[in-house]
Amino acid sequence: xxxxxxxxxxxxxxxxxxxxxxxxxxxxxxxxxxxxxxxxxxxxxxxxxxxxxxxxxxxxxxxxxxxxxxxxxxxxxxxxxxxxxxxxxxxxxxxxxxxxxxxxxxxxxxxxxxxxxxxxxxxxxxxxxxxxxxxxxxxxxxxxxxxxxxxxxxxxxxxxxxxxxxxxxxxxxxxxxxxxxxxxxxxxxxxxxxxxxxxxxxxxxxxxxxxxxxxxxxxxxxxxxxxxxxxxxxxxxxxxxxxxxxxxxxxxxxxxxxxxxxxxxxxxxxxxxxxxxxxxxxxxxxxxxxxxxxxxxxxxxxxxxxxxxxxxxxxxxxxxxxxxxxxxxxxxxxxxxxxxxxxxxxxxxxxxxxxxxxxxxxxxxxxxxxxxxxxxxxxxxxxxxxxxxxxxxxxxxxxxxxxxxxxxxxxxxxxxxxxxxxxxxxxxxxxxxxxxxxxxxxxxxxxxxxxxxxxxxxxxxxxxxxxxxxxxxxxxxxxxxxxxxxxxxxxxxxxxxxxxxxxxxxxxxxxxxxxxxxxxxxxxxxxxxxxxxxxxxxxxxxxxxxxxxxxxxxxxxxxxxxxxxxxxxxxxxxxxxxx
Numbered sequence: 155x156x157x158x159x160x161x162x163x164x165x166x167x168x169x170x171x172x173x174x175x176x177x178x179x180x181x182x183x184x185x186x187x188x189x190x191x192x193x194x195x196x197x198x199x200x201x202x203x204x205x206x207x208x209x210x211x212x213x214x215x216x217x218x219x220x221x222x223x224x225x226x227x228x229x230x231x232x233x234x235x236x237x238x239x240x241x242x243x244x245x246x247x248x249x250x251x252x253x254x255x256x257x258x259x260x261x262x263x264x265x266x267x268x269x270x271x272x273x274x275x276x277x278x279x280x281x282x283x284x285x286x287x288x289x290x291x292x293x294x295x296x297x298x299x300x301x302x303x304x305x306x307x308x309x310x311x312x313x314x315x316x317x318x319x320x321x322x323x324x325x326x327x328x329x330x331x332x333x334x335x336x337x338x339x340x341x342x343x344x345x346x347x348x349x350x351x352x353x354x355x356x357x358x359x360x361x362x363x364x365x366x367x368x369x370x371x372x373x374x375x376x377x378x379x380x381x382x383x384x385x386x387x388x389x390x391x392x393x394x395x396x397x398x399x400x401x402x403x404x405x406x407x408x409x410x411x412x413x414x415x416x417x418x419x420x421x422x423x424x425x426x427x428x429x430x431x432x433x434x435x436x437x438x439x440x441x442x443x444x445x446x447x448x449x450x451x452x453x454x455x456x457x458x459x460x461x462x463x464x465x466x467x468x469x470x471x472x473x474x475x476x477x478x479x480x481x482x483x484x485x486x487x488x489x490x491x492x493x494x495x496x497x498x499x500x501x502x503x504x505x506x507x508x509x510x511x512x513x514x515x516x517x518x519x520x521x522x523x524x525x526x527x528x529x530x531x532x533x534x535x536x537x538x539x540x541x542x543x544x545x546x547x548x549x550x551x552x553x554x555x556x557x558x559x560x561x562x563x564x565x566x567x568x569x570x571x572x573x574x575x576x577x578x579x580x581x582x583x584x585x586x587x588x589x590x591x592x593x594x595x596x597x598x599x600x601x602x603x604x605x606x607x608x609x610x611x612x613x614x615x616x617x618x619x620x621x622x623x624x625x626x627x628x629x630x631x632x633x634x635x636x637x638x639x640x641x642x643x644x645x646x647x648x649x650x651x652x653x654x655x656x657x658x659x660x661x662x663x664x665x666x667x668x669x670x671x672x673x674x675x676x677x678x679x680x681x682x683x684x685x686x687x688x689x690x691x692x693x694x695x696x697x698x699x700x701x702x703x704x705x706x707x708x709x710x711x712x713x714x715x716x717x718x719x720x721x722x723x724x725x726x727x728x729x730x731x732x733x
Contacts, residue, residue, distance in 0.1 A: 168622050170660050170709065170731075172629045188635065189647055192628055192657050203402050206409035208383065214365045217358075218346035223321050223337035224365035226296065228373070230319075231263040235294035238318075239268040240280050241464070242301040242355065243455030245448045249392030250300035250359040252423075252467035253385050254323075257363040260380035261370050270460040273527055274551060278302065278593075280309035280320070291318035301355025303335070304328045304343070305586065310335050323362050325355045325398075327588060352399040352653070356392030357407055360385060386411040387420045388467065394440045395448030399653035408649045412438060423466040426479035427451065434716065440649040441656065450479075453486035456527030493528050496521070500532050500546065511540040515613035518605040520547035520555065530558035530591070541621055543567055543612055545604075550595060554583060559592040564620040565612065568592045574607045581607060625709055625729060630661045633685035641714045641723040658728065660709045663691070665700050673697070680708070680725070690715065691725035700730070707731040 173195035180200045181190045198204060214220050230237055237258060241251035251268045258266045269288055276283045279302035291297070296319045299306065303322035310320045310333035320335040327342050339362050341348040350357065364382050371379055390411025393404055400408065414420060416436050420428070424447075428435045431446035454463040462481055469475035500519045504511055511517055517536055524532075529546035536544040537560040550556030561567035568587040571594060575582050581604055585594035596604055631640070650656035663680035666688045671677045676693040678700070691710065700706060709729035715722050 169624050170627060170707070171624045172627055185647070186643070188631075188640070189643065192644075192647070195628060196654055206406045208406070208410055211406060212349050212403065214361045214368070216348040217339055217341060217361060217365075218343060218348070219338050219340075220362070220365045223323070223339045223362060224369045226319065226321055226337050227258070227298070227362075227366045228369050230294060230296040231258065231261065231370075233294050234264060235296060236265045236267070236291065237263055237296050237298060238288055239266070240284060240288075240297055240299045240302070241268060241270050241460070242278070243270055243273050243460040244301075245395035245451040245455075245463070246355045246392040247301040248451055248455070248460050248463040248467060249388040249395075250323075250356040251464050253356060253359050253388045254298060254300055254363060255464075256468060257367070257380060257382070257385060261367060262377065268461075268464060270455075270464060272459060273455060277551070280306035280313065282308055282312040285309055285312040285316060285318075288313075290316040293317065295319065296321060298323055300359045301325065303333065304338070304340050305333075307331060307333045309333075323355075323358055325353050325358050350401075350403040352401045352404055354389075354393040354396040354398045354404070356389050356396075357398075357404065360389050360407070383410065383414070384419075387414050387424050390415070390440075391424060391443055391447060391451070394443040394649070394651060395451065397444070397652050400440075400649060400651040401653060405649055405654060408440060408651075412440070412649060421467065421469075422472050422475035423469045423479065426469070426472065426475035427466065427482065429476070430479045430483040437645075437714075437716075439645060440651045444651065449489075450482045450486045453489040454482055457489050457492070457525065458485050489528065492525055493531055496524050496528055496532050497535060499524075500536060504536070504540075511536075511542060514542060514609060515616055516605075516609045517542050517544045518547070518601065518608065519544070520557075520601060522549060524548035526550050526556045529556070530560070533558050533560040536560075537562060541623070543570070543608075545594070545608065547596075547601065549598075553598070554595050555598050555601065557594045557596065559587065559594065561590050561592075562620055563590075563623055564617065565615055570608070570611055570615065573611050574604070577611070578603070578607050625660075626655075627658045627660045627709060629659065631659050631712065633682040636682060636685065636689055636712065636723060636725075638714065638721055638723045641712045644712060645714050656711060658709060658711055660707060662705050663708050663725075664705045665702050668699055668702060670697055670699070676700075678727075689723060689725060691727050693727040693730065696730075704732070 175194040177190045177194040178199040184190055184201050239251050239254045241247040255266050255268050271284050280299050297313050298321045300323050302324055304324040304326050313320050322335045322338045324340045341351050341353055367379055390408045393408050415438050427447050427450055431450055433442045433446050451463045454460045466478035499521055503519055526548040529548045533544040533546040543561040543565055545557050545559045547555040547557040559567045566589045571585045571592055581600055583595040587593055644657050666679040666681050668678045674695055674697045676696045678691040679688045680691050681688045708727050710725040710727045713724055713726050715724040
C-alpha cells in the first residue's frame, strides 16, 4: 500500500496509472519501441501526425473571413492609412503584436503602431477605455486586435463611433453575440471549418499575415516580401507560453520555431530572453519556453506594462535586446518576490480556517494588499496543492475586487460561476472564462456571500474522481534505458506540452545519498534495483530529506543534464511515494 506522497500537490489517494494504447501498424517503423509506445499513448495513429514540415501546414483559405480580412489590411496599407495593433498583456498577446507589426512594416505599411492595455487601467481586450486612450481614427484607419476582440462588443462599437474600422483576430471562444467588426478571423467562430481550433492568438496572427502576404504578392508581384517562416520563433514562444493544446498543427509551428531558434536564427529579443533565462538556445525545448522564457515575458504584463515585452521582441540589435530583456528579468524577480509573499499569506489564511481545505468543496482567498496580476498564479498553486477549485481576489479598479479562478479536471469553472450568478443575481458584477480558468469582479462586501454560494454550487457538481485525480504515467523504464541516449531521444522527439504531455515514468529506486541545494531543492543519488550504478535525481521545491537506503517509488521525467559542458542523464522527480 502506497502511504504517502511527497513534493506533489495531488492528494495521497491519487492512483498511479499507466497509459495503455495499441500501437497502430503505421507506427511500426517510427523510432524504437519506446517512442512507438509514447506516441500511441498520446493518440498518434499514423506517421503523418509526426511530420512537422512546413509543407504540411493547412492553407489559410480554410479560415472563415480571411479573404475579407486580408483585403481590408491590404487596402489600408495601399491607402497609407493608420494601423493600430491592439494586443493583450500576456506572452501570447506580446508575440502576436510583435509579429503583426513587424510583418506589416516588412510588407510596406508605413503607419503601424501598437497599443497594449494596462491590466489595472484598461482591463482586458479592446475596451472603450482602450479606444479612448488610442484616440479617434481618420477615414480608412484600422484597428487590428490580436489575441483578443471576440468578446469586445462594446469596444468595437466605440472604435467605430470614433472613426475606426476594426479587424478582430482572436482565438478565444466566442459568446452568443459577435462584435460587429468589419472582419473577424477566429478559428472558433461559428461557421469556421478550419482544422486549427487550438491555435494560440499568435498562430491566428501568423495565418492572417500569411493571407495578407499572398494578396500583396498577387497584386504586386515585383514587391520584395518577407518570408513568413522568419516569424516562427515568435509563434513558438507565444504558443507554448499560452499553454494551448499541442495538436498536430501547433506541434508543427512550435517545432519549426524551435528549429529556427536552435539554428541561431532567433530574433535578438528572443535570443536575449533565452540568455537571461540561463538556457542554451542550441538545445531549447518547449519546457524551457514554458518555465523560463515565457514567465519573464509574462511578468511585464502582470506587474508593469507589456509594452516592455513587445519592445524586447521587436529589438533590432543585440544591445537593445539585452537591455530590455534585463528589464524583464528584473520585473520577473519582483514578480517572484510578490508571489512568494502572497503565497505565504494565502497558505496561512487557509491554515487558520475552522474547516481544512480537504473539508471544503471550493476555496476562496483574498487580501487588501495583493496584486491583481498575481492572483491567477496563487489560485493555480492552491488548486494544485489542495485539489479544489480556487478563487483568489485582489483589489481592482473602482473599489471592486478582481478575482481569478482555477478549476480541477472535470469541473467547468465558467459554467459554475454562471450557475452562481443565476441563483444569486447581482452577487457577481461580471465574469467570463472557460473550463479551467475564469475571471470575475465583485464588491468587497460580497466576498462572504460569494464564498458560500460558490462552495454550495461546487459541492453539487463534485464527484470522487475529481477529488482524487490519477497520476498518469507512461509506465516504467528498465535499468538499461536510464541513460543519456534515451534522455536525448526523448528530448528530440517532441515538442511536448499540453495535450501531448512530456513522457512521465514511475519506478522503484533506492536512495543512495542526498543533499539540499539552493536552500529548497533536494538532490539525490538513486539506484534502480537492477542497475549496478546510481543516477542523479532532482526534486524541486522539496527541502525535506528522505531516508537513505530506503526504496521509494518515484514519478519522474528522464532529462538531459548539462553541467560544465558535460552531459548526463538525470531524473526530474514529480512525486515520491513510500511503502
